[in-house]
Amino acid sequence: MSTLQTIHDVPVLMCAPDGEPIGNERDALDLIGDAGYQGAQWVVVPAGRFSEAFFQLRTRVAGDIVQKFANYRLGMVVLGDISHHTAESPSLRDFVRECNRGRQAWFLTDIEELRDRLKA
Template identity: 50%
Template sequence: MTAQTVELNGVRVLELPAEGPRLRDAIELITLASEHQADLVAIPAGRLDEDFFKLATGVAGELVQKFVNYRLRLAILGDISARVAESNALRGFVIEANRGQQLWFLEDREALAARLR
């Protein structure tokens, strides 16, 4: 898995590229983040399986819980406004996530850098 590590406002971030296979399993990402000594993993929204955005499947909860267990923060980067508009449950999930410190849904790297200030 090709990824790069960048430092944004003093936080080491493992950034996954926009191109690549869909991601469903967190353990590979957590291992990669550990190898890169990253504190936060940034995943392009397009790399996530569609089931991630259908909360009833449990995919999002399972992925996020693994990151929580390993004390690793997660940012989903990209425009998910169409998905949020279609699902009240997803809208609520995104709003609550963005209030916390563990999981954020943000537009792009610049928004992530601003959030980390």
């Protein structure tokens, strides 16, 4: 179940932590369709909803999903602690850092961090 919230005048689709796993572009398209239908500009997905392949950059799953959101001009937030993934992978750590510098995909630990980002 997803709910639409407005944070600093920005419509944000908040995905529930318990839902279908997101492991490929088709899963991302389902979220994108839902977000578009509800008028969201950002989609927030709990980190636990992503498959393990998402956090292994060699699979290209993360890049493909982020690109799909970019193609539809929607922002994507991976919400939650992924430090155990970044500790094991310098390339994932770099990917997260680069994403967080932009305005397309963010890896954030909590909703307060999202509120701060959307305020700017």
